Amino acid sequence: MKKGPARDAPTPSTATRRANPARDARLPDLSQYGRLAEYNRKRHFGVTPEPPGTTRAREAGRPLEFVVQKHRATRLHYDFRLEHRGVMLSWAVPKGPSPDPSVKRLAMETEPHPMDYNQFEGVIPEGEYGGGTVMIWDKGIWAPVVENRLGDEDEVDRQLKKGELKFVLLGQKLAGSWVLVRTRGTRQWLLIKHRDEYASGEDLTVTKPLSIVSGRSMAEIGRAAGASPRQLQQAAGADPVLAPSAAPARRRAASSTRREPVRSRSRARGKVASSAP
Ligand code: MN
DSSP states (O other), rough: OOOOOOOOOOOOOOOGGSSSSSGTTTSOOOOOSSSSSSHHHHHOTTTSSSOOOOOOOOOTTEEEEEEEEESSSSSSEEEEEEEEEEOOOOOOTTTTTSTTTTTTEEEEEEEEEGGGGOOOOOEOOOTTTTTTEEEEEEEEEEEEEEEEOOOOOOHHHHHHHTTTTEEEEEEOEEEEEEEEEEEEETTTTEEEEEESTTTOOHHHHHOOSSSSTTTTHHOOOOHHTOOHHHHHHHHHHHHOTOOOSSSHHHHHTTOOOOOOOOOEEEEEEEEHOOOOO
């Protein structure tokens, strides 16, 4: 099989780099090169709490990470990220992943993120790229699949090039067999669940809306991380109205009003579900 030239030059050894370039001015700032260049170019690391982009070497035998981050930026979406060659390949899924095999979810490919980003839950300040509240909605491990066995990194490259990536997830909300299929251009994909024992008609974005690491809602994350009033209202609007809260007594202590269940159609529309003062 003919192998084309790599689109991305290999990133220089991380051993020669510093997280803080100012610490050692003699070392060149290499953040403009490699697979995280776009990520770094879009962000001001003196302002945003997001981590600067550096690639990480993979220890042999360690499973590949995946993460899904719920992100109320200009619009609500779920960032679906798969570890590959030291970075997190990323797709923005506006409606979030669905475990229903008959549902195809649009997934727009976005710039690869650093692996450190998998730990990020908080608020990106107003005016910064992607400004808004971020929740770690699910995480776990993943593996590429080729026919009836697991594939390797080269297989991932092959399938990405072909525009059809088959994989298995082992997360706390998402599991089993999935596929990403490219539909148009270079960035538009569909995320689809395969039929297996993890398939269901459950809307996980409604039934399991809380952070997998902190148990918090979007509003609670926004409040704790200094969201602006506008961002806080948007974060609250991204929570399902009847989100089972980690601390329902505390949140509702001042009010005896019991809310009626509201169907999911109003869920994604921030202004409808918002109960901001
Ligand atoms: Mn995002």
